[in-house]
Amino acid sequence: MKVHYFKAEFPAGKSCRTIKNKPIRFGIIGSGTVVARQEWNYNNIEVCNDRGEFMIQWTAELARRMACSREERLTLIPLVRTFIEMSASFQEGGLPALSPQVAAIGEPLAIIGLDLYSEGIVGEAFQDIMSTYLSTSPESGFPFFKQCILIESLIGITEVEPPALLLRRLVAYFGAEDALELLESTISTPDWSRDRT
Amino acid sequence: MIRNLPGFVASSAGCQPVSRRKKTAIFEVAARLTLIAEKSRLGGPEVLRNSALLERRKQLKLGLDLCARGMRHESIDAAFRKPAFARSEDPGERLETLVIRAGIHALSEGDHPFLIFRKMTAFLGLEFYAKSNDWLAARITRRRKSRTEELIVPGDLPDVIRELAKDRILFERVIRTTGRDIMSASLAGCPRESLQLIKPVFGKVGGTILEDNMLFLKSRLSTEEIAAAQSTFLEIERTIHNQKQIQDASGPETSQAQTDSANIHYIRELTRIILDIEDRPLKIALSGTEARTLAAAMQGMEPAGHERILSSLGKRDEKRLLDALDNLDLLETPEIQRAATQVLARLSEASIKSGKQSSEIINRINSFAESVISKLT
Numbered sequence: 401m402k403v404h405y406f407k408a409e410f411p412a413g414k415s416c417r418t419i420k421n422k423p424i425r426f427g428i429i430g431s432g433t434v435v436a437r438q439e440w441n442y443n444n445i446e447v448c449n450d451r452g453e454f455m456i457q458w459t460a461e462l463a464r465r466m467a468c469s470r471e472e473r474l475t476l477i478p479l480v481r482t483f484i485e486m487s488a489s490f491q492e493g494g495l496p497a498l499s500p501q502v503a504a505i506g507e508p509l510a511i512i513g514l515d516l517y518s519e520g521i522v523g524e525a526f527q528d529i530m531s532t533y534l535s536t537s538p539e540s541g542f543p544f545f546k547q548c549i550l551i552e553s554l555i556g557i558t559e560v561e562p563p564a565l566l567l568r569r570l571v572a573y574f575g576a577e578d579a580l581e582l583l584e585s586t587i588s589t590p591d592w593s594r595d596r597t
Numbered sequence: 598m599i600r601n602l603p604g605f606v607a608s609s610a611g612c613q614p615v616s617r618r619k620k621t622a623i624f625e626v627a628a629r630l631t632l633i634a635e636k637s638r639l640g641g642p643e644v645l646r647n648s649a650l651l652e653r654r655k656q657l658k659l660g661l662d663l664c665a666r667g668m669r670h671e672s673i674d675a676a677f678r679k680p681a682f683a684r685s686e687d688p689g690e691r692l693e694t695l696v697i698r699a700g701i702h703a704l705s706e707g708d709h710p711f712l713i714f715r716k717m718t719a720f721l722g723l724e725f726y727a728k729s730n731d732w733l734a735a736r737i738t739r740r741r742k743s744r745t746e747e748l749i750v751p752g753d754l755p756d757v758i759r760e761l762a763k764d765r766i767l768f769e770r771v772i773r774t775t776g777r778d779i780m781s782a783s784l785a786g787c788p789r790e791s792l793q794l795i796k797p798v799f800g801k802v803g804g805t806i807l808e809d810n811m812l813f814l815k816s817r818l819s820t821e822e823i824a825a826a827q828s829t830f831l832e833i834e835r836t837i838h839n840q841k842q843i844q845d846a847s848g849p850e851t852s853q854a855q856t857d858s859a860n861i862h863y864i865r866e867l868t869r870i871i872l873d874i875e876d877r878p879l880k881i882a883l884s885g886t887e888a889r890t891l892a893a894a895m896q897g898m899e900p901a902g903h904e905r906i907l908s909s910l911g912k913r914d915e916k917r918l919l920d921a922l923d924n925l926d927l928l929e930t931p932e933i934q935r936a937a938t939q940v941l942a943r944l945s946e947a948s949i950k951s952g953k954q955s956s957e958i959i960n961r962i963n964s965f966a967e968s969v970i971s972k973l974t
């Protein structure tokens with residue numbers, strides 16, 4: 401299959417529904433550059449942030465594994481808000497503040513992730529190990545989607561990302577239709593303004 | 598996005614489940630590779646060469662041989678892509694190849710044996726996590742206590758660590774920000790007491806990795822290199838300490854949250870005004886505003902506001918503004934807002950003069966400017 405690479409700049413606050421006037425299935429909110437691979441009926445999409453790091457790198461297989469209904473996805477919005485709060489409490493109280501909150505969520509994969517982080521496994525090694533666990537997880541659909549959100553959050557929190565950046569990481573999973581609403585409704589998170597300025 | 602997730606998910610697609618019995622056998626292979634990695638840390642490539650000669654499993658034999666010859670990532674990948682490994686129909690064998698390849702990659706990168714083990718056993722899934730912990734705990738128990746002599750690089754670090762350890766939260770934050778690699782190199786020139794204070798932060802497994810790395814580096818780094826790592830640690834400690842002092846001085850969390858919330862509304866309202874105003878008064882106002890003032894005000898604006906302003910300027914003014922933005926440090930909120938009041942005053946004046954702006958916008962600009970000024974005074 402021939403693969404075409406192309407880039408498209410898009411402004412902040414606009415959902416990216418088309419690239420070069422062709423529709424795409426996934427969108428993202430926030431300023432950045434879309435690098436899309438025209439392959440698998442536009443299912444493979446890579447989105448970089450301003451620093452050139454991948455915010456989203458979507459493949460058809462990943463999209464298939466995560467596929468769940470909009471209603472299911474929206475049930476995780478309170479959890480996203482919890483993660484934003486957790487990131488603030490982690491910055492205040494470190495690992496001891498985070499551990500009970502992650503334990504309360506009751507997802508074994510997140511508990512293992514925190515365990516590995518507490519051992520000092522960070523950065524690429526941490527992400528690779530968590531990607532391996534996710535890819536070998538027997539889950540698919542909504543439970544898999546939830547696991548991805550949990551691990552994505554854990555990475556952002558432990559890397560002490562500003563809440564605004566963490567939020568942008570997470571809203572991207574919710575698709576263009578709901579991302580803007582989620583972003584706006586969570587905008588009053590502490591530290592949001594610091595990141596924006 | 599979680600690094601490598603799409604690739605890992607794609608490569609695991611369509612894989613048949615592997616029996617627990619086979620996974621247990623693969624676990625044993627991973628443990629064996631970890632033990633070889635431990636020995637090779639002391640004995641070097643010779644250990645890998647000898648282990649490769651004795652090894653029966655073809656993937657592990659190949660991997661060890663590649664590592665002994667100093668091959669890195671791409672060469673290892675290329676070797677494991679050979680049809681004999683890559684095209685196996687047996688799901689157990691495919692999984693074994695993935696596990697060994699991950700281990701060999703990590704070994705070639707010089708990872709600690711326990712980290713190599715963690716990377717490999719992740720392929721076996723969550724149900725093998727507890728077993729991995731048990732295996733690591735048993736390895737730690739069986740180890741002999743190191744009896745190497747202390748190497749003390751003169752400096753403040755041991756005193757700083759002792760003092761820092763009194764504040765557990767700050768202590769942990771500094772150590773985690775520093776990371777285990779710099780920490781290990783720094784500790785290579787510290788008394789044993791410093792290591793004993795830091796080890797518990799990383800738990801039993803992480804603490805052992807820290808100590809091993811410290812001992813490993815002690816014999817490999819020069820005094821200058823250790824001193825450089827120590828000054829990096831001290832720099833990080835100073836930065837975090839100063840940040841904490843600033844946070845403590847700025848009052849309780851609630852007032853910070855209130856300030857942040859107020860800032861959010863400020864940024865949104867200013868951006869909306871910039872977006873809502875007509876082209877002509879905007880252009881007039883911008884042309885009469887100094888580039889530095891405009892750049893300072895733009896630090897308190899959403900990117901959409903930046904785009905509107907930049908697109909309203911001519912080429913020369915745009916370049917001037919972009920230069921001003923580049924040259925400007927991150928300002929404190931009052932300074933940003935003072936610059937914004939000047940821009941708002943110009944906008945209000947230009948809107949009135951142009952006669953093309955609705956009174957509603959003019960009123961919004963004026964009342965917003967008043968509210969900003971009242972907070973500044």
